[in-house]
Amino acid sequence: MWNKRALPGKYYHWNPKDDTELPRTRYQWKFAEKQKLDNNNSLSKKNEKEPDEDERQAIYKRGQKEKKDYIKYKDMVEEELVPKATGREAMIEKRRQKGSYAKARDDSPEMRDSDLMGGGSDFQSMLKRKKERERKKEEGKKEEMQQRLQTYNAKEEEKMQIFRDMIAAGNIPLLQPRPP
Numbered sequence: 001m002w003n004k005r006a007l008p009g010k011y012y013h014w015n016p017k018d019d020t021e022l023p024r025t026r027y028q029w030k031f032a033e034k035q036k037l038d039n040n041n042s043l044s045k046k047n048e049k050e051p052d053e054d055e056r057q058a059i060y061k062r063g064q065k066e067k068k069d070y071i072k073y074k075d076m077v078e079e080e081l082v083p084k085a086t087g088r089e090a091m092i093e094k095r096r097q098k099g100s101y102a103k104a105r106d107d108s109p110e111m112r113d114s115d116l117m118g119g120g121s122d123f124q125s126m127l128k129r130k131k132e133r134e135r136k137k138e139e140g141k142k143e144e145m146q147q148r149l150q151t152y153n154a155k156e157e158e159k160m161q162i163f164r165d166m167i168a169a170g171n172i173p174l175l176q177p178r179p180p
Helices: 016-021 030-047 053-081 088-106 113-117 120-169
Strands: none
Touching: none
């Protein structure tokens, strides 16, 4: 060796365990702190497991029971604050409510017959508009048919003129005698 082992033995025989226990610098690195927190969280997450189906059902049932208990408690408090009528009083109160409901239904707003049965100028005008649309549609179809008919007649007249010219020239294959 170049220094002839003049340094203490710890420099020549390295032990990694000793290295982790002693800080290398006084500076505290932020990523090291994050790593420590992440390692702690990952360990705690590994210890926590997802609840299985039975545990989920138990949690759901517990929630339902708590909800039911709350509703019972709420009803009890309401009963203490505003007690319900019982016996004959309850029957009379129920009849009054039914009667008031029926009376409220009898007092329905007045409607005109034209609104209820549908009539008047709105319906008639709607029919007129519908008939006008149908008439325009029919006129459009008739125009298109007339246009097609004119085109067809023009083509037919052109063909007939060619045929008439052939007759006038005497060049008609049908009128010529057959070869023997």
